[in-house]
Amino acid sequence: MHSFGYRANALFTFAVTILGFMCALASFTDSFNSPSPSVQVQVLKVNWFQKQPNGNDEVSMTLNISADLQSLFTWNTKQVFVFLAAEYVTPKHVLNQISLWDAIIQEKENAKFTITTSNKYRFIDQGSNLRGKEFNLTLHWHVMPKTGKMLADKVVLPGYRLPAEYR
């Protein structure tokens, strides 16, 4: 504490160290949050279902996604990235996952939503396995904090089935 510069430096260092501790503490308070999200997805309609010239199946469908993710938000949440993935089994691969739709939610109010949309990303199989295929629709979310570790979780909705024939 001898000179002006010395004091200024000491203060700055201490202030930034304390800031680091405050951010760590803020991140820690997230562990007290127990989220209870609810999700419902309906396949309203299969728009078309074709085999591409290269041999891969492609399907386009209209989805109704209704979710309440408000409980995921805390004071330390910057945004929530949510995406819907279709999961199914084929003889060649045990797990196939395709992202059909995603969104970024930046405000808690927007986390409770219902949206009717056709799939944002194309549902193309590697091969020709989709006729009559049973699949799960899984809603994944990534909670991105202002400070700290990102949290990723999901809910699996089973029991969807694609048509048996191309249309």
Add this chain to the structure above:
Amino acid sequence: MDWQGQSLAEKLMQIMLLGFAVIAFGTGYLTASFQTMILIYAVGVVLTTLVTVPNWPVFNRHPLKWLDPSEVEKHPKPQPSSNVNSKKKPIKK
């Protein structure tokens, strides 16, 4: 600043910063606003800087008593003796 002033300034800095941090965190947590916490803390840091870093007179209330110039002449500085130079001996291997 004098010694007492330095000690006071240092203690004041630590207490003020910690105090503002606690207030900032508490307010931010209760209002669920991260921005509030950062804002209050930033204001606190600026305030602490204004109080503890400049050389305010309150930190100079016990000034050091330097020796009066007239006294210096009465006690001349001792001259270094020739013995000092002979201390360095070459290292013999």
